[in-house]
Amino acid sequence: MPRVTIERRTYKEQAYREIRRMIVEGDLTPGTKVVVRMLSERLRLSPTPIKAALAGLERDGFLTTFAHRGYFVPEVAVRDMREIYELREALDGIAARKAAALPGVETFVQGTLQPLYDEQRRLLEEEDGAGYSDVDIEFHRAIWHVADNVRLLQFMDNLGGQLRFGSGSSSQVPGRIRHALGEHAAIMAAIAEGRPADAERLSREHVRHAAEAFEDSSAPADPAGARVPKRRSAEH
CATH class of the missing domain: 1.20.120.530 (GntR ligand-binding domain-like)
Structure with a gap:
């Protein structure tokens, strides 16, 4: 069980770093909808760590979310x-x-x-x-x-x-x-x-x-x- 927990945390951190890099470097431009399936295929990770990473990125200000629409790269005013x-x-x-x-x-x-x-x-x-x-x-x-x-x-x-x-x-x-x-x-x-x-x-x-x-x-x-x-x- 500890090994599984560590692996899950590692995958989440990996997903967080990679998605954050894509945002910062402009691969995901402001206004872009962030799709779990696309990221899962690109990063070769399951949806679970991707979703956890997106929640963390929203909390840290790198993404915004809208009810029933999902996550988006914010337009920074x-x-x-x-x-x-x-x-x-x-x-x-x-x-x-x-x-x-x-x-x-x-x-x-x-x-x-x-x-x-x-x-x-x-x-x-x-x-x-x-x-x-x-x-x-x-x-x-x-x-x-x-x-x-x-x-x-x-x-x-x-x-x-x-x-x-x-x-x-x-x-x-x-x-x-x-x-x-x-x-x-x-x-x-x-x-x-x-x-x-x-x-x-x-x-x-x-x-x-x-x-x-x-x-x-x-x-x-x-x-x-x-x-x-x-x-x-x-x-x-």
Whole structure:
């Protein structure tokens, strides 16, 4: 009996990870109905762990359900994105502060953050936006992980996923990625030098600038077709 329980839990976790990946990476686009049979065939799993995974994904904000209609990938509105950015600003700040207060944090920065930063810089020069986005989330996830707060890590992982599948549009503001890379360098330096207050402040500013860039990218177009920024861009 324990072996069966463990197997069922493992299949559910496998289904959760794979379906979440499909949502985050755009294989399942916003508005798509998620069909158990299709997923069961694609993932080669029985319907039972698929259904359990879908319930978990709904609970974590990656799916929505309608009575008698089933599960759907949600359409993420501008208001949703604002809420996600607000939460991330606070939680990213906490994670950076805790990371900077760790003993021997220089080893973490040199062994983990610096290689990720260097890879981001390389991808930026190669104009590989998708690759940059992948490494960007790994950079932030590394800070969440080292903060050693299990609940914070869970919340941030879900928020990061929702932010990514909801919109990558903050990066569409001209110059935003290069500006963000400079912000990463400042955060990394504050953590390496053991300056918790600065690390928190810089991390919060980084997320706030991304939110401002998102606002610019989602602003309505003027009659000539140009976007009218809702607020001052993070680039200026």
